[in-house]
Amino acid sequence: MSVARRLRIAGAQMGPTQRADPRAHTLGRMIALLERAAGAGAKLVVFPELAFTTFFPRWLIEDPADLLACFETAMPNPGVQPLFDRARALGVGFCAGYAELTPAGQRFNAAILVAPDGAVLGRYRKVHLPGTIAPRSGARFQQLEKRYFAYGDQGFPAFRAPAALGGAITGMLICNDRRWPEAWRVLGLQGVELVCIGYNSAAYDPNGGQSEDAALRVFHSQLVVQANAYMNATWAIAVAKAGIEDGSGLIGGSCIVDPHGRIVAEAATLEDEVILADCDLDQCRQGKTKMFDFAAHRRPSQYGPITERAGVIEPQGPD
Amino acid sequence: MSVARRLRIAGAQMGPTQRADPRAHTLGRMIALLERAAGAGAKLVVFPELAFTTFFPRWLIEDPADLLACFETAMPNPGVQPLFDRARALGVGFCAGYAELTPAGQRFNAAILVAPDGAVLGRYRKVHLPGTIAPRSGARFQQLEKRYFAYGDQGFPAFRAPAALGGAITGMLICNDRRWPEAWRVLGLQGVELVCIGYNSAAYDPNGGQSEDAALRVFHSQLVVQANAYMNATWAIAVAKAGIEDGSGLIGGSCIVDPHGRIVAEAATLEDEVILADCDLDQCRQGKTKMFDFAAHRRPSQYGPITERAGVIEPQGPD
Numbered sequence: 001m002s003v004a005r006r007l008r009i010a011g012a013q014m015g016p017t018q019r020a021d022p023r024a025h026t027l028g029r030m031i032a033l034l035e036r037a038a039g040a041g042a043k044l045v046v047f048p049e050l051a052f053t054t055f056f057p058r059w060l061i062e063d064p065a066d067l068l069a070c071f072e073t074a075m076p077n078p079g080v081q082p083l084f085d086r087a088r089a090l091g092v093g094f095c096a097g098y099a100e101l102t103p104a105g106q107r108f109n110a111a112i113l114v115a116p117d118g119a120v121l122g123r124y125r126k127v128h129l130p131g132t133i134a135p136r137s138g139a140r141f142q143q144l145e146k147r148y149f150a151y152g153d154q155g156f157p158a159f160r161a162p163a164a165l166g167g168a169i170t171g172m173l174i175c176n177d178r179r180w181p182e183a184w185r186v187l188g189l190q191g192v193e194l195v196c197i198g199y200n201s202a203a204y205d206p207n208g209g210q211s212e213d214a215a216l217r218v219f220h221s222q223l224v225v226q227a228n229a230y231m232n233a234t235w236a237i238a239v240a241k242a243g244i245e246d247g248s249g250l251i252g253g254s255c256i257v258d259p260h261g262r263i264v265a266e267a268a269t270l271e272d273e274v275i276l277a278d279c280d281l282d283q284c285r286q287g288k289t290k291m292f293d294f295a296a297h298r299r300p301s302q303y304g305p306i307t308e309r310a311g312v313i314e315p316q317g318p319d
Numbered sequence: 320m321s322v323a324r325r326l327r328i329a330g331a332q333m334g335p336t337q338r339a340d341p342r343a344h345t346l347g348r349m350i351a352l353l354e355r356a357a358g359a360g361a362k363l364v365v366f367p368e369l370a371f372t373t374f375f376p377r378w379l380i381e382d383p384a385d386l387l388a389c390f391e392t393a394m395p396n397p398g399v400q401p402l403f404d405r406a407r408a409l410g411v412g413f414c415a416g417y418a419e420l421t422p423a424g425q426r427f428n429a430a431i432l433v434a435p436d437g438a439v440l441g442r443y444r445k446v447h448l449p450g451t452i453a454p455r456s457g458a459r460f461q462q463l464e465k466r467y468f469a470y471g472d473q474g475f476p477a478f479r480a481p482a483a484l485g486g487a488i489t490g491m492l493i494c495n496d497r498r499w500p501e502a503w504r505v506l507g508l509q510g511v512e513l514v515c516i517g518y519n520s521a522a523y524d525p526n527g528g529q530s531e532d533a534a535l536r537v538f539h540s541q542l543v544v545q546a547n548a549y550m551n552a553t554w555a556i557a558v559a560k561a562g563i564e565d566g567s568g569l570i571g572g573s574c575i576v577d578p579h580g581r582i583v584a585e586a587a588t589l590e591d592e593v594i595l596a597d598c599d600l601d602q603c604r605q606g607k608t609k610m611f612d613f614a615a616h617r618r619p620s621q622y623g624p625i626t627e628r629a630g631v632i633e634p635q636g637p638d
Binding site for chain 1: 477500538539542617
């Protein structure tokens with residue numbers, strides 16, 4: 001049976017989710033976005049990182065019960081089941097970020113990929129955790145991902161989606177991962193055709209500098225998605241949680257990018273918004289078989305430092 | 320002694336060099352570009368890949384003497400000495416691509432970095448050779464780099480330039496290398512602050528496809544330089560040989576890119592043209608110590624496939 005390789009995908013950008021918002025309210029927004037996307041013919045809908053909650057790593061949460069309330073102990077679970085049910089009824093797949101608490105008590109910043117028939121195709125645990133373990137004194141907003149989450153421990157798996165999703169070889173990245181070409185390349189080495197990304201990115205320099213504003217941070221976000229999509233000959237969709245969340249600004253700039261690195265759809269607001277594109281997965285083919293024919297052109301013997309060490313070793317001077 | 324870290328650099332884009340052009344003519348053009356850049360205050364001038372010749376890999380050259388005439392058996396040598404002499408007299412450093420023939424008879428697509436005092440700071444041999452070994456039958460223009468050159472065998476070395484060049488940690492990439500994030504990352508892992516790139520890139524799809532025109536290929540070229548400069552928090556300068564060379568079109572689009580990935584200078588022509596920018600090397604510092612603090616944020620244990628294999632292994636299906 002031949003598989004239709006042309007697939008309409010949707011990004012479900014979300015406006016802010018305040019810490020006080022009830023889960024049912026947030027889930028209702030997500031279902032409304034899902035329905036809007038499905039009504040427009042989308043077969044796959046991508047939601048942001050930590051889609052079910054506010055971006056809670058901005059807060060130092062000292063009460064363990066308050067922290068655990070942000071996490072999902074299973075996926076699906078009763079608090080998200082209506083989204084899974086509605087997606088299955090509509091026959092659309094989806095990808096969504098969530099905070100994962102394992103039975104062993106490990107916490108991950110995770111994402112899940114669900115097929116149109118409700119089957120869980122795969123899960124990804126964020127590898128590139130930004131921020132710090134200890135809160136920064138005097139900072140109005142923290143970035144405590146390194147405190148609340150363990151580093152993803154299963155690499156960057158790609159999953160072959162079913163025929164209803166064009167058989168797309170699909171990967172997931174979460175927020176900061178998109179700035180790391182290693183993450184994209186490990187997906188590229190699995191022949192990835194669609195990379196689904198959710199993010200919560202501050203609209204100011206989250207590291208305390210004064211040199212980055214919202215426009216520059218949207219530029220950075222789109223630049224890395226565009227270039228890494230091109231260099232791996234894949235479609236990519238990057239979806240924001242945007243707007244003023246708990247008093248802290250988040251960029252929008254959600255976009256869908258083709259295997260040439262061109263933006264083909266882009267969000268115009270900082271609110272709940274659906275973006276759509278028809279993605280011909282076979283457009284990945286030229287890049288994968290010519291310019292980026294990895295087997296023909298990559299030279300792993302020259303890449304040793306990439307896996308041998310994490311940090312910088314500067315060269316000696318000429319004097 | 321404190322080192323001035325602000326450095327004016329120049330890209331010396333070259334218009335086409337025909338196969339029949341005498342070496343002295345080409346060298347005269349390069350010296351004129353060097354003088355123009357030095358007159359504008361540049362301390363470092365970057366020339367294209369294979370700057371002294373036409374892009375000869377477009378031809379199947381069957382006579383060994385004709386092929387060897389394209390190569391330099393030493394650097395400098397009498398055929399390029401006037402450029403070295405003029406640069407030293409003007410007190411400017413430069414980087415230039417050339418075809419290297421070693422005493423042992425190995426051939427490389429190489430680049431050299433020369434200090435303002437004439438000292439050779441370093442040499443790079445291109446790792447990512449595009450094209451084919453065997454000529455493609457029926458093609459009007461070949462891409463025979465894999466036939467004429469050995470793969471670079473010394474990785475991606477970075478060199479610490481002298482105080483006259485701001486002490487910049489400097490790397491070189493050649494043409495197709497710029498599309499491979501591994502090359503940039505190995506430089507980034509050496510703390511690179513300035514990446515000098517020369518290229519000869521076809522203004523049409525060199526792999527025989529019909530989907531790429533000159534505008535798209537300039538977009539690709541700039542996109543990868545911008546994103547990889549950002550992801551490695553480095554200045555970058557990418558310099559074309561441009562225009563109709565031996566009947567074959569080459570893109571221009573030479574540009575200088577800051578550590579945020581922004582183009583700060585760009586060529587407007589397909590001719591001999593100097594582009595200039597004042598590069599504050601200390602602007603690399605924010606990226607290197609915050610967002611792209613590699614020691615704090617990279618996770619080499621998850622990057623295994625990048626050095627374990629060259630090519631793609633696709634995942635199994637869900638059925």
